[in-house]
Amino acid sequence: xxxxxxxxxxxxxxxxxxxxxxxxxxxxxxxxxxxxxxxxxxxxxxxxxxxxxxxxxxxxxxxxxxxxxxxxxxxxxxxxxxxxxxxxxxxxxxxxxxxxxxxxxxxxxxxxxxxxxxxxxxxxxxxxxxxxxxxxxxxxxxxxxxxxxxxxxxxxxxxxxxxxxxxxxxxxxxxxxxxxxxxxxxxxxxxxxxxxxxxxxxxxxxxxxxxxxxxxxxxxxxxxxxxxxxxxxxxxxxxxxxxxxxxxxxxxxxxxxxxxxxxxxxxxxxxxxxxxxxxxxxxxxxxxxxxxxxxxxxxxxxxxx
Amino acid sequence: xxxxxxxxxxxxxxxxxxxxxxxxxxxxxxxxxxxxxxxxxxxxxxxxxxxxxxxxxxxxxxxxxxxxxxxxxxxxxxxxxxxxxxxxxxxxxxxxxxxxxxxxxxxxxxxxxxxxxxxxxxxxxxxxxxxxxxxxxxxxxxxxxxxxxxxxxxxxxxxxxxxxxxxxxxxxxxxxxxxxxxxxxxxxxxxxxxxxxxxxxxxxxxxxxxxxxxxxxxxxxxxxxxxxxxxxxxxxxxxxxxxxxxxxxxxxxxxxxxxxxxxxxxxxxxxxxxxxxxxxxxxxxxxxxxxxxxxxxxxxxxxxx
Amino acid sequence: xxxxxxxxxxxxxxxxxxxxxxxxxxxxxxxxxxxxxxxxxxxxxxxxxxxxxxxxxxxxxxxxxxxxxxxxxxxxxxxxxxxxxxxxxxxxxxxxxxxxxxxxxxxxxxxxxxxxxxxxxxxxxxxxxxxxxxxxxxxxxxxxxxxxxxxxxxxxxxxxxxxxxxxxxxxxxxxxxxxxxxxxxxxxxxxxxxxxxxxxxxxxxxxxxxxxxxxxxxxxxxxxxxxxxxxxxxxxxxxxxxxxxxxxxxxxxxxxxxxxxxxxxxxxxxxxxxxxxxxxxxxxxxxxxxxxxxxxxxxxxxxxx
Numbered sequence: 081x082x083x084x085x086x087x088x089x090x091x092x093x094x095x096x097x098x099x100x101x102x103x104x105x106x107x108x109x110x111x112x113x114x115x116x117x118x119x120x121x122x123x124x125x126x127x128x129x130x131x132x133x134x135x136x137x138x139x140x141x142x143x144x145x146x147x148x149x150x151x152x153x154x155x156x157x158x159x160x161x162x163x164x165x166x167x168x169x170x171x172x173x174x175x176x177x178x179x180x181x182x183x184x185x186x187x188x189x190x191x192x193x194x195x196x197x198x199x200x201x202x203x204x205x206x207x208x209x210x211x212x213x214x215x216x217x218x219x220x221x222x223x224x225x226x227x228x229x230x231x232x233x234x235x236x237x238x239x240x241x242x243x244x245x246x247x248x249x250x251x252x253x254x255x256x257x258x259x260x261x262x263x264x265x266x267x268x269x270x271x272x273x274x275x276x277x278x279x280x281x282x283x284x285x286x287x288x289x290x291x292x293x294x295x296x297x298x299x300x301x302x303x304x305x306x307x308x309x310x311x312x313x314x315x316x317x318x319x320x321x322x323x324x325x326x327x328x329x330x331x332x333x334x335x336x337x338x339x340x341x342x343x344x345x346x347x348x349x350x351x352x353x354x355x356x357x358x359x360x361x362x363x364x365x366x367x368x369x370x371x372x373x374x375x376x377x378x379x380x381x382x383x384x385x
Numbered sequence: 386x387x388x389x390x391x392x393x394x395x396x397x398x399x400x401x402x403x404x405x406x407x408x409x410x411x412x413x414x415x416x417x418x419x420x421x422x423x424x425x426x427x428x429x430x431x432x433x434x435x436x437x438x439x440x441x442x443x444x445x446x447x448x449x450x451x452x453x454x455x456x457x458x459x460x461x462x463x464x465x466x467x468x469x470x471x472x473x474x475x476x477x478x479x480x481x482x483x484x485x486x487x488x489x490x491x492x493x494x495x496x497x498x499x500x501x502x503x504x505x506x507x508x509x510x511x512x513x514x515x516x517x518x519x520x521x522x523x524x525x526x527x528x529x530x531x532x533x534x535x536x537x538x539x540x541x542x543x544x545x546x547x548x549x550x551x552x553x554x555x556x557x558x559x560x561x562x563x564x565x566x567x568x569x570x571x572x573x574x575x576x577x578x579x580x581x582x583x584x585x586x587x588x589x590x591x592x593x594x595x596x597x598x599x600x601x602x603x604x605x606x607x608x609x610x611x612x613x614x615x616x617x618x619x620x621x622x623x624x625x626x627x628x629x630x631x632x633x634x635x636x637x638x639x640x641x642x643x644x645x646x647x648x649x650x651x652x653x654x655x656x657x658x659x660x661x662x663x664x665x666x667x668x669x670x671x672x673x674x675x676x677x678x679x680x681x682x683x684x685x686x687x688x689x690x
Numbered sequence: 691x692x693x694x695x696x697x698x699x700x701x702x703x704x705x706x707x708x709x710x711x712x713x714x715x716x717x718x719x720x721x722x723x724x725x726x727x728x729x730x731x732x733x734x735x736x737x738x739x740x741x742x743x744x745x746x747x748x749x750x751x752x753x754x755x756x757x758x759x760x761x762x763x764x765x766x767x768x769x770x771x772x773x774x775x776x777x778x779x780x781x782x783x784x785x786x787x788x789x790x791x792x793x794x795x796x797x798x799x800x801x802x803x804x805x806x807x808x809x810x811x812x813x814x815x816x817x818x819x820x821x822x823x824x825x826x827x828x829x830x831x832x833x834x835x836x837x838x839x840x841x842x843x844x845x846x847x848x849x850x851x852x853x854x855x856x857x858x859x860x861x862x863x864x865x866x867x868x869x870x871x872x873x874x875x876x877x878x879x880x881x882x883x884x885x886x887x888x889x890x891x892x893x894x895x896x897x898x899x900x901x902x903x904x905x906x907x908x909x910x911x912x913x914x915x916x917x918x919x920x921x922x923x924x925x926x927x928x929x930x931x932x933x934x935x936x937x938x939x940x941x942x943x944x945x946x947x948x949x950x951x952x953x954x955x956x957x958x959x960x961x962x963x964x965x966x967x968x969x970x971x972x973x974x975x976x977x978x979x980x981x982x983x984x985x986x987x988x989x990x991x992x993x994x995x
Contacts, residue, residue, distance in 0.1 A: 115425055120725055122753060132469075133477050136455050140481040143427060143453050148758070150749050152742060154459075164742075164954035167961075172743050172953060175976030176750040343477060344469035351472075366480030420730055437762060437774075438782050444760050445786040448732060453758070648782060649774035656777075671785030 085194040085201045086375065088210035089247055094254040101220050103374035104367075111144060114373065118147035118380055124177030125151040126170065127204070128184045133343060134204050134214070137368035138181050138376075145373055150176055167196050174199055179380055182206075200379040208243055214342060215247040217371040218301070221364040225338040226298040228255040234293055236262040237303035237323055237348060239269040244342045245303055246273050253280040260297070262287045264319045267305065290323070295332045300325075301340045302348050326350035330358065340364050390499040390506045391680065393515040394552055399559040406525050408679035409672075416449060419678065423452035423685055429482030430456040431475065432509070433489045438648060439509050439519070442673035443486050443681075450678055455481055472501050479504055484685055487511075505684040513548055519647060520552040522676040523606070526669040530643040531603040533560040539598055541567040542608035542628055542653060544574040549647045550608055551578050558585040565602070567592045569624045572610065595628070600637045605630075606645045607653050631655035635663065645669050695804040695811045696985065698820035699857055704864040711830050713984035714977075721754060724983065728757035728990055734787030735761040736780065737814070738794045743953060744814050744824070747978035748791050754983055755990075760786055777806050784809055789990055792816075810989040818853055824952060825857040827981040828911070831974040835948040836908040838865040844903055846872040847913035847933055847958060849879040854952045855913055856883050863890040870907070872897045874929045877915065900933070905942045910935075911950045912958050936960040940968065950974050 089097075107114060123142040127135050139149050152173065166189060174180065174197045182190050183204040190203035190210070205211040222228055233252065239245055239261050249269075252259060259282060261269050268286060277284055287293055294300070302325060310316035324347060325339065341349055341361040353359055394402075412419060428447040432440050444454050457478065471494060478485065479502045487495050488509040495508035495515070510516040527533055538557065544550055544566050554574075557564060564587060566574050573591060582589055592598055599605070607630060615621035629652060630644065646654055646666040658664050699707075717724060733752040737745050749759050762783065776799060784790065784807045792800050793814040800813035800820070815821040832838060843862065849855050849871050859879075862869060869892060871879050878896060887894055897903055904910070912935060920926035934957060935949065951959055951971040963969055 120754075122750060132457060132474065136457065136478065136481055139455050140427060143455070144425075148453070148753050150746050150753070152746065154764075163956045168954060169742065171972050172975045173746065175972065176746055176979060344473060346468045362476050362480065365477045369481060437779065441760050441762065441783065441786055445732060448758050448760070449730075459764075649778060651773045667781050667785065670782045674786060 085190075085203075086212055086379065087190050087194060087201075087203045089212040089215040089251045090210075092212070092251075097216070097219060097251065097254065100216055100371070100374050100378065101223055103377065104216075104220055104370040105224075107373050107377075108367075108370040111370070111373070114145055114377060116146035117377065118142070118145045118178075121145075121147040121178040121380060122176065123147060123149045123376070124173045124180045125149050126173060126180060126182045126184075127152070128155055128166075128182075128189075129205070131183055131204070133365055133368060134183065134211075135181075137365075138202075138204065138213075138372055140369050141372035141376055144369065145376060166193060170201075171196050179376065202375065202379070205243070208241070210247055211243055212247065213368070213372055213375060214244050215251050216375065217364065217367045218244070218248050218340065218342070219251060220367050220371050221340060221360060222299055222338070224363075224367075225360055226336070228252075228257070231255065231257040231298055232260070232296050233257055233299040233301060234260040234262055234290070234297045235301045235303070236290060238267045238305045238309070239263045239303075240267045241306070241309065242303050245269075245301075248301070249273070249277055249282070249284075250280065253277060253282040257283070259284045260287060260293045261285070262290050262293065262323070264288060264322070266319070267309070290329065291332065294330075295334065297334065297337055299338045299340060300333075302345075303342060304345060304348055320347070324348055324350065325353060327352045327356075330356075333358070390495075390508075391517055391684065392495050392499060392506075392508045394517040394520040394556045395515075397517070397556075402521070402524060402556065402559065405521055405676070405679050405683065406528055408682065409521075409525055409675040410529075412678050412682075413672075413675040416675070416678070419450055419682060421451035422682065423447070423450045426450075426452040426483040426685060427481065428452060428454045428681070429478045429485045430454055431478060431485060431487045431489075432457070433460055433471075433487075433494075434510070436488055436509070438670055438673060439488065439516075440486075442670075443507075443509065443518075443677055445674050446677035446681055449674060450681060471498060475506075476501050484681065507680065507684070510548065513546065515552055516548055517552065518673070518677055518680060519549050520556050521680065522669065522672045523549070523553050523645065523647070524556060525672050525676050526645060526665055527604055527643070529668075529672075530665050531641070533557075533562070536560065536562040536603055537565070537601050538562055538604040538606060539565040539567055539595065539602045540606045540608070541595060543572045543610045543614065544568045544608075545572045546611070546614065547608050550574075550606075553606070554578070554582055554587070554589075555585065558582060558587040562588070564589045565592060565598045566590070567595050567598065567628070569593060569627070571624070572614070595634065596637065599635075600639065602639065602642055604643045604645060605638075607650075608647060609649070609651060609653055625652070629653055629655065630658060632657045632661075635661075638663070695800075695813075696822055696989065697800050697804060697811075697813045699822040699825040699861045700820075702822070702861075707826070707829060707861065707864065710826055710981065710984050710988065711833055713987065714826075714830055714980040715834075717983050717987075718977075718980040721980070721983070724755055724987060726756035727987065728752070728755045728788075731755075731757040731788040731990060732786065733757060733759045733986070734783045734790045735759050736783060736790060736792045736794075737762070738765055738776075738792075738799075739815070741793055741814070743975055743978060744793065744821075745791075747975075748812075748814065748823075748982055750979050751982035751986055754979060755986060776803060781806050789986065812985065812989070815853070818851070820857055821853055822857065823978070823982055823985060824854050825861050826985065827974065827977045828854070828858050828950065828952070829861060830977050830981050831950060831970060832909055832948070834973075834977075835970055836946070838862075838867070841865065841867040841908055842870070842906050843867055843909040843911060844870040844872055844900065844907045845911045845913070846900060848877045848915045848919065849873045849913075850877045851916070851919065852913050855879075855911075858911070859883070859887055859892070859894075860890065863887060863892040867893070869894045870897060870903045871895070872900050872903065872933070874898060874932070876929070877919070900939065901942065904940075905944065907944065907947055909948045909950060910943075912955075913952060914954070914956060914958055930957070934958055934960065935963060937962045937966075940966075943968070
């Protein structure tokens with residue numbers, strides 16, 4: 081794999097994805113081989129929206145590679161408050177750093193920004209657009225726990241607005257996966273996403289309850305239902321309650337079921353589930369480090385390699 | 386000394402404390418021996434409340450040991466705004482870092498958090514609870530300036546709400562110290578703290594004026610009286626004025642008196658005192674670095690050492 | 691050059707300036723000689739005002755020298771909110787760092803602060819006062835693009851409030867430069883600055899339109915006209931419009947014209963200019979790194995060198 085920028089997981093072939101996941105697994109097993117590899121390199125972090133785990137895990141990944149980061153800081157404390165355009169900000173910071181990570185509230189921001197810079201740029205989320213490194217760590221976690229072939233996965237919660245979910249669903253079409261989508265009607269997968277998935281040859285089914293499909297699942301991927309999507313608090317409570325996972329909801333699950341969640345969660349998964357063999361969501365968050373180390377290594381490495 | 390977590394100075398024996406202080410003194414004299422010791426280690430900083438000196442001195446300490454930090458940043462720019470629990474935040478960040486430092490507004494937060502993590506966790510202040518590294522640097526400063534045995538110390542100001550003061554008072558019971566507490570009635574040491582100190586065998590006396598005890602003191606530890614504790618501004622002005630230290634207040638002091646303050650100060654100590662031989666409060670702040678280097682070295686070092 | 695602090699470019703002789711610019715050029719050509727020079731040194735960043743490029747380029751410079759930074763963070767998250775004085779904050783942080791960089795909204799803050807510290811302090815902007823490292827990178831960019839001798843430069847925009855402009859104008863009096871100042875009457879250079887420049891032997895002329903002087907210019911230095919200076923929005927629009935640079939404004943310019951801007955810009959220079967040979971403002975921003983590396987190297991280096 082050799083790409084100048086990483087904007088969407090759609091740009092990656094199955095072989096590209098496997099290169100990243102294999103390299104992440106190597107690093108996860110023994111990171112000493114890359115521990116000082118980028119001692120003189122700086123990664124520029126430009127987060128125009130709040131983030132804990134994405135930003136920190138990029139920072140951790142770069143430092144675990146021996147490098148360092150420079151962080152634009154929050155929007156409040158930057159020149160953005162003086163009316164500077166994203167294109168200008170990114171062209172200035174390009175001069176300081178060897179690669180850039182961008183999160184921005186506007187869809188398409190990463191694509192636009194990438195046209196102005198010569199150093200590699202990684203999209204860490206552009207509004208309702210893409211977040212490819214999240215998808216890569218999700219795929220890595222699925223592969224480690226259940227395998228990516230002959231996979232039956234349930235994806236549950238807010239399927240309408242969930243950037244993470246759409247991106248994962250598209251990536252899974254490159255593997256032999258049966259995808260079940262579980263949500264209330266009002267938060268179902270948008271019709272154009274369903275259409276695109278069919279075009280890509282995906283095997284998908286939609287459900288409004290978990291019970292009917294739970295016994296067949298290798299992986300259950302739960303997402304947060306955001307209160308602010310609902311005009312009426314009662315409506316939210318009703319919907320949210322039906323898609324919560326507690327110890328009781330799992331009686332018909334396979335012993336090998338893996339439960340994932342991109343975090344942060346509010347109450348979609350009860351704390352009692354944390355200590356069961358099912359729970360893989362903290363491992364999933366931790367996988368952000370080796371996966372991002374692998375991606376940064378592939379982006380920063382010499383193109384002759 | 387070998388502890389998995391450092392939550393309160395109460396967990397440390399006199400021998401433990403002396404191990405830390407001795408090691409801090411070694412580092413203070415020559416830090417070259419540890420300058421690259423933790424080159425591949427990351428310290429995670431989780432500060433849920435504003436802090437300058439504590440956070441910066443932990444960061445400095447880790448970097449002076451050759452390591453690096455990752456900082457969750459302010460609460461505004463983190464997932465906490467999405468309703469994530471402290472237990473979840475800490476379990477995620479545990480996966481990125483080799484040790485954690487936590488400051489949190491709720492008493493007991495560090496104890497709770499420590500139950501969820503496998504890496505060492507240091508409490509950097511939990512509301513009205515504990516702040517053991519402040520106590521250690523206070524003890525270090527006292528030892529360097531006046532010695533910890535046969536010590537006569539005055540502790541003045543807000544003794545009611547002062548976490549720093551309670552923690553120091555408890556720690557001093559492990560040494561041969563005569564403690565004088567000087568405050569207005571409304572800010573006196575809580576009765577349960579007095580009771581506990583007596584139980585621990587402390588030699589303590591309470592006063593409402595400094596004059597009567599000043600000549601006997603080796604150390605005078607001044608704390609800030611917080612304006613926001615007083616419903617009435619006039620009441621505050623009256624009380625605060627009586628417990629301010631200026632050049633005139635010190636005429637009956639011993640030539641060897643050491644004046645300390647945890648900082649930040651507002652006007653408890655007049656700037657004219659800064660240039661006298663008495664003033665040790667900036668040295669005290671600076672001692673945060675060798676003391677925290679010593680603590681981190683002891684926590685991160687191999688248990689076989 | 692050997693100075694304990696860098697407060698204003700006025701303190702630097704022509705020879706001092708050339709020493710910095712020559713060293714910056716060496717570093718720019720090959721930074722490997724200094725890449726690990728300050729591996730155990732920490733630079734303390736104290737920014738009491740928002741900043742992107744200045745703060746990030748100091749951070750980048752220090753890290754490109756092998757060192758690291760500690761950052762006080764935004765004022766909101768620091769002890770300053772508890773009423774601490776600048777003198778106290780700086781004396782505490784002095785104990786953590788090997789050199790300090792200070793930006794503060796009050797003119798004279800850097801001079802005052804420098805009296806309290808023993809480590810080198812660099813002024814990164816003190817209100818309407820000085821910002822010497824900006825001047826040095828401006829001079830460096832001029833030298834690289836047009837040379838500093840036999841120079842004809844136009845400085846346009848807000849000349850009344852522009853700290854950057856005053857500082858640059860003073861520094862240019864040490865070289866053989868013809869300076870043209872172009873602005874609306876209401877934003878003309880203050881009379882006392884004109885007086886001082888004449889005292890320093892400067893060759894200056896003032897204009898209210900660019901056309902009359904454009905053909906003669908080697909360099910055109912554009913600054914932002916700040917909307918908030920104008921009580922009336924219409925007045926702002928009229929003035930700002932007349933001092934905007936677009937492709938059409940440049941028909942009479944020399945082919946060798948270099949256009950500079952301290953950034954951030956709003957609409958003083960149209961995006962169409964970015965891709966012309968004239969544009970040097972992103973290069974100018976990037977020059978902040980080698981120039982600040984040179985300055986830090988000269989301040990941190992052994993005095994025997």
